[in-house]
Structure formats: structure tokens, C-alpha cells
Amino acid sequence: MSPHGPRIAVLNYQMSNLRSVTKALERLGANVVIAHSDAEADGADALVLPGVGSFGQAMERIRAQGLDEVVRGAAADGRPVLGICLGLQLFFDASEESPGAVGLGVIPGEVRRLVTPRKLPQIGWNRVHWRGLSSVVPEETDDRASTYYFVHSYAAVPNDPAHILGTVHYGGDFVAAAQLGSVTGVQFHPEKSSRAGLGLLSRWIASVSTHKEVVGR
Amino acid sequence: MIRVIPCLDVHAGRVVKGVNFVDLRDAGDPVELASRYDAEGADELVFLDITATHEARGTIVQLAERTAAEVFIPFTIGGGIRSEDDMYAVLSAGADKVSINSAAVRDPDVITRGAARFGSQCIVVAIDAKRRADGSGWEVYLSGGRTETGIEAVAWAKEAAERGAGEILLTSMDRDGTKDGFDTDLLARVSAAVPIPVIASGGAGTLAHFADAVTTGHADAVLAASVFHDGVFSISEVKQAMATAGVEVRQ
Numbered sequence: 001m002s003p004h005g006p007r008i009a010v011l012n013y014q015m016s017n018l019r020s021v022t023k024a025l026e027r028l029g030a031n032v033v034i035a036h037s038d039a040e041a042d043g044a045d046a047l048v049l050p051g052v053g054s055f056g057q058a059m060e061r062i063r064a065q066g067l068d069e070v071v072r073g074a075a076a077d078g079r080p081v082l083g084i085c086l087g088l089q090l091f092f093d094a095s096e097e098s099p100g101a102v103g104l105g106v107i108p109g110e111v112r113r114l115v116t117p118r119k120l121p122q123i124g125w126n127r128v129h130w131r132g133l134s135s136v137v138p139e140e141t142d143d144r145a146s147t148y149y150f151v152h153s154y155a156a157v158p159n160d161p162a163h164i165l166g167t168v169h170y171g172g173d174f175v176a177a178a179q180l181g182s183v184t185g186v187q188f189h190p191e192k193s194s195r196a197g198l199g200l201l202s203r204w205i206a207s208v209s210t211h212k213e214v215v216g217r
Numbered sequence: 218m219i220r221v222i223p224c225l226d227v228h229a230g231r232v233v234k235g236v237n238f239v240d241l242r243d244a245g246d247p248v249e250l251a252s253r254y255d256a257e258g259a260d261e262l263v264f265l266d267i268t269a270t271h272e273a274r275g276t277i278v279q280l281a282e283r284t285a286a287e288v289f290i291p292f293t294i295g296g297g298i299r300s301e302d303d304m305y306a307v308l309s310a311g312a313d314k315v316s317i318n319s320a321a322v323r324d325p326d327v328i329t330r331g332a333a334r335f336g337s338q339c340i341v342v343a344i345d346a347k348r349r350a351d352g353s354g355w356e357v358y359l360s361g362g363r364t365e366t367g368i369e370a371v372a373w374a375k376e377a378a379e380r381g382a383g384e385i386l387l388t389s390m391d392r393d394g395t396k397d398g399f400d401t402d403l404l405a406r407v408s409a410a411v412p413i414p415v416i417a418s419g420g421a422g423t424l425a426h427f428a429d430a431v432t433t434g435h436a437d438a439v440l441a442a443s444v445f446h447d448g449v450f451s452i453s454e455v456k457q458a459m460a461t462a463g464v465e466v467r468q
Contacts, residue, residue, distance in 0.1 A: 019311040023286040053336060119437065121338050123384065123414055125218045125260055125467040147218070147467050149260075149291055151338045192291045192313065194255055 005029035006208040009044035011070065012036050013061040016052040021084065021191040028202045041070050046079060046208040051086030055111065055154075056098025058086055068104055075106040078182045078215075080208045085152065088178060088185025092156050107180045109158035116171030121153040128176045128188070132165040135207035136177070136184060136200050145196050148188035150176075155187060182211070218465050219431050220260035220438035221455055222416065223445045225250060227264050227296075230276030247280055251288045254445070257452040259290065260467055263316065263386075263440060266296035278310045285311025293341055295386075304331050308339060316386055318343040319359045322366055322373075325380060332381025340384075341416075342377040346370035346403060347390040355403055362390045371406045378411040385411060386440065389419040396422025396444075404434025416440050427455050428462035 008030045010018055018034060025032050025048070035041035049071060051058055062068050071091075074081050083091050092103045095111035103111075114120060128146045130137045138145040146166075155174040158164055165184070166177035177186045184204065190197035226233045231245040251262050264284075266277045277294060284292055294307045295316030304315045315335075321328050321342050331340045345362060346355040355370035374385050387407055389400035399417045408415045414437035417430035421441040430436040444450050456466045 017285070017309055017311050019282065019285040020289065024289055052338075119412055119414055121383065123338060124220050124437070127218075144468060151291075189291075191289055194290050198289060 005031045006045040006205060006212055007031045007033065007043065008046050008048060008205070008208065009033050009035040009041040010048045010050065011041065011062075011067050013051075013058060013065055013067060015058055015061060016050050016086075018050060021048065021050050024191040024198060024201055025205065028198065028205050030205050030208075035067075035070075036065055038066050038070050041067075045212045047071065047074050047081045049081060049083040049087035049090060051084065051090060053086060054098055055086065055089055055095035055103070056101035058090060059098075059101050059103060062090070062104075071104050072106060075181065075183050078211075080204070080211055081106075081183045082204055083183070083185035084191070085187060085189055088187050089154060089156055091178070091183060091185050092158070095154060097154050106183050107156070107158055107163055107178055107185070108160065109156060109163070111154050111156050113154050114152070114170065114172070114174060118171035122150050122170050124150065125193075126150050126168045126170060126176075126188075128166040128168055130166045130177075132162075132179060134165050134177075134179050134184060135210075136186075136204050137165070138196075138199060138203070145199060147196055148176075148186075148190060148193040148200070149197070150188045152187055156185070218260075218467050219436070219459065220416075221258070221427070221452055221459075221466065222261045222263055222438055222440040223254050223259050223452065224263040224265055224418070224440050224442040225446075226267055226442070227277065227280060228267050230280055233267065248283045248287055251284055251292065254452060255288050255290050258456060258467070259452050261290060261438070262288070262292040264292065264294050264296075265316075266294065268297065278306050281307045281310035281312040295341070295343055300327070301330055301334060304335060304339070308335055314339050314341050314383070316341040316343045318345065321377065322357060322359060322368065325376065328377055328380040328382050332383070337381045337383035337413075340382050341386050342374075342382040342384075343386040343388065344370055344374060344377075345388045345390050348400070348403070358390055370403070371410050374407045374415075375410045378413045382413060384414045384416060384437075386416045386418060392420025393418070394443075395420055398422060398426040399430040399434055399436070399439070401429055401434035404430060404436050408435035408437075414438060424450060424455060424458035425462070428459045428464050431459070431464045432462065
């Protein structure tokens with residue numbers, strides 16, 4: 001672990017194993033803390049919101065721990081937040097998976113079940129087609145750098161297409177990454193996507209360091 | 218994209234079948250082998266725990282912890298998973314999925330309970346099947362082919378999917394170890410019967426067999442052990458051959 005790396009709080013709402021994402025971030029030089037509460041996330045340069053499980057259950061736990069305010073506060077302050085898989089979906093207002101549940105609302109839009117002739121969930125590797133500008137987008141244009149591991153049956157549908165950062169084709173085109181301000185979400189699992197995934201996390205960490213220098217001035 | 222998955226047999230935390238990579242520091246260390254397969258382009262890994270004694274089972278949890286910390290591709294742990302507690306132990310240690318076989322046949326509800334608690338995407342149901350002599354389908358076997366169950370494999374795969382399995386790991390007992398190719402009839406029948414991904418296993422012997430499992434058997438992933446461990450083919454050779462045959466793989 002590098003003592004000079006940015007301090008990144010991985011938000012833990014007890015619904016997924018955090019070992020892989022934590023170890024991947026540490027390997028890439030981040031100074032990682034696991035945060036269950038506002039107090040534990042305090043002072044972090046950036047947040048990671050991971051997640052596996054259902055939208056409604058995740059939001060209940062996030063709210064019970066006050067982590068919804070932590071994410072909204074970071075988004076309002078322009079502090080980087082990275083959502084992974086369900087973490088991306090939670091950025092939106094609502095999800096067909098859990099009717100009535102209210103999401104974090106940091107990116108306007110909702111989450112819908114994939115409409116595809118292909119098997120669900122989508123389990124496996126797929127190519128992301130980037131269409132926005134972001135520090136997480138690889139410079140390399142080959143397939144290898146943009147092929148990641150997906151496990152999902154739902155995908156986000158931002159109200160404003162400008163918030164779509166990348167798409168994936170799976171019997172239809174779906175949102176693979178979304179971004180609004182300092183909030184970035186990826187539907188795939190970079191911590192399970194070998195070199196391509198570690199590359200993405202590495203670029204995101206570098207952007208956190210840059211942001212830290214800018215605001216530190 | 219079609220996944221290529223090496224399977225490692227593990228006993229008391231050590232790889233049992235020899236693996237033919239040169240310059241390994243420790244040829245018996247599953248995590249070092251897993252890293253090597255990741256570097257070669259493996260899309261996922263399966264660890265099959267063949268530890269017989271309950272006392273030694275803690276080693277599989279440690280293996281899951283070390284793998285999750287060091288190897289950044291998805292991995293499944295199978296072998297001896299009997300209960301939700303067993304599932305919880307390896308999933309909370311960092312495994313992405315568990316594979317259940319005998320326990321699911323003996324108590325099909327364990328699939329339902331596991332899927333409800335951990336999500337379907339974590340639950341792989343492994344089926345060992347052998348063609349019935351009377352032509353009435355394929356018989357499900359337990360204990361590495363020693364115990365007949367009276368259950369037909371295509372129907373069982375369908376039930377497993379209905380109960381919440383996320384994937385079927387389908388091994389042909391007729392082909393396993395023969396290098397005669399995957400049982401594409403069995404694969405095609407199961408693949409048509411279930412709405413979830415099917416992983417082909419048993420019989421890989423030539424590069425062409427891998428593409429056959431997909432083009433004829435409609436498999437979503439191909440798994441092999443000895444052809445990779447013995448160095449007969451590298452993962453990248455298999456992927457190259459599949460790509461040449463028109464199968465989409467991660468290069």
C-alpha cells in the first residue's frame with residue numbers, strides 16, 4: 001500500500017464481498033478504508049460504491065447507515081465517486097427490480113430490466129463502446145482494453161443521453177457506464193476484469209489524485 | 218463472448234494434478250496457477266475441492282481469500298458444498314460463485330435457498346451425466362460417476378434453472394477423460410431446455426472440440442482441465458482456434 005496514494009473509502013453496507021475491489025485498489029496504490037458510516041468515510045478523497053444484490057434491499061441498508069447522504073454530499077462537492085455494478089444502478093432514481101424503492105438520485109433516470117433475446121443474467125465478458133469523455137476511458141482503441149466482466153439483468157437508463165459514458169451490446173444496446181460531474185458508474189466488474197479492469201481502476205485512481213491536487217491548492 | 222475456463226482440482230489447499238507450466242515457483246499452489254491462467258487469458262476459473270475430510274475444509278476458504286486478493290478474474294468453488302453455510306463461507310471469503318452437485322440432487326431446495334440468499338448469479342449447479350443405454354436421455358450420476366440417481370439430466374437441468382440456478386456446469390461422464398470431444402447432443406438438449414448459461418465439460422481433446430461445443434452444442438462456456446494442465450494447449454491457442462471458427466471470444 002502506498003502511503004502517498006489517494007485515500008479511498010469503499011462504502012460497506014454489508015451486501016457484498018469487498019475483498020477483490022479493496023485488494024485491487026490497494027495494488028494500484030490507493031490508501032483504502034472500509035467505511036460503514038459518514039464518520040468512517042470522513043476525509044476520504046473519493047468514494048467507491050460497490051454492490052451485489054437487489055436495488056431495494058441495498059437502498060434500505062444504505063439509508064439505515066446514512067451512506068445515502070455521504071454519496072450525495074460527495075456528488076454535490078464534486079468529490080469523485082465510483083459505482084460498480086449495483087452501485088451504478090443505485091445512483092439513479094428508481095429501478096424496475098424494486099418498484100417503489102427510491103434510489104440515490106445523483107444521476108437522473110431509472111434502471112430497467114434488460115429486454116433481449118439473449119440469456120439473462122448476462123454473465124460474461126463483453127466489449128464496452130465508449131461514447132463520452134472521461135478519465136476512465138482507455139487510450140487504447142483495441143477490444144482488449146475495453147472488454148470487461150458483466151453479471152447483470154438490469155441496466156440504467158439515464159434521462160439525459162449525455163450522461164451515457166459507454167454502452168454494451170447484448171441482443172440490444174445497454175448502458176455499461178454513466179457519468180455526471182464527479183460521479184462515475186460502471187455496470188461491469190473492473191475488479192474481476194483482469195488487466196482491462198485494473199487499467200480502468202488505475203485511471204480512475206489517477207483522476208482522484210489529480211482532483212485532490214486541484215482542490216488542495 | 219464465449220468463456221474459456223480452466224478447472225483446478227484442489228486437495229487440502231494444494232493442486233493435485235500436475236500442471237505443466239515451466240518456471241513455476243510452486244507448482245502445487247492454486248493461487249500461483251490461477252495467476253498464470255489469468256495472464257494467459259482465462260476468462261474464469263473453477264476450483265474443485267476434492268478434500269475428503271471435514272477438518273481440512275478450512276483450507277478451501279483460505280484459498281478463496283487468497284485468490285480474491287491476488288487474481289482479478291471471477292472464480293467458482295465447487296466440491297463438498299452441502300449447505301447454505303458452506304456457500305456463505307466461500308462466497309464471503311471472496312469466491313464469485315459456488316458449484317453444487319450432490320447436495321442439490323439430495324435436497325433440490327438448497328438451490329432455491331441459495332439463490333434467494335446469495336442471488337442466482339452465485340449458484341452454479343454441476344451435473345454429471347451419462348447417456349442411458351435405452352435411449353431415454355441421460356442419467357444423472359453422483360460421486361464421480363459411481364452412483365446412479367434415476368434422474369434424467371435434461372429434466373434435472375430444467376428443474377435446477379427453475380429453482381434459481383444461475384448456470385449449469387454440464388459434464389459428460391461418457392466423454393470425460395476420453396479426449397473424444399464434448400457431448401454436443403447432451404449440450405444442445407440442455408442448452409435448449411434452460412434459459413441460463415451452460416458450461417460444457419468433459420472430453421476436450423483437440424482445438425476443434427472447443428468450437429464444436431459452442432456451434433453444435435450451443436454452450437455458453439467451455440471448461441477443461443488436463444489439456445491445459447498438461448500443456449497440450451494454451452488458453453490462447455484455444456481462443457485463437459475458436460475465433461477462427463467464428464466463435465466470439467475475449468482476445
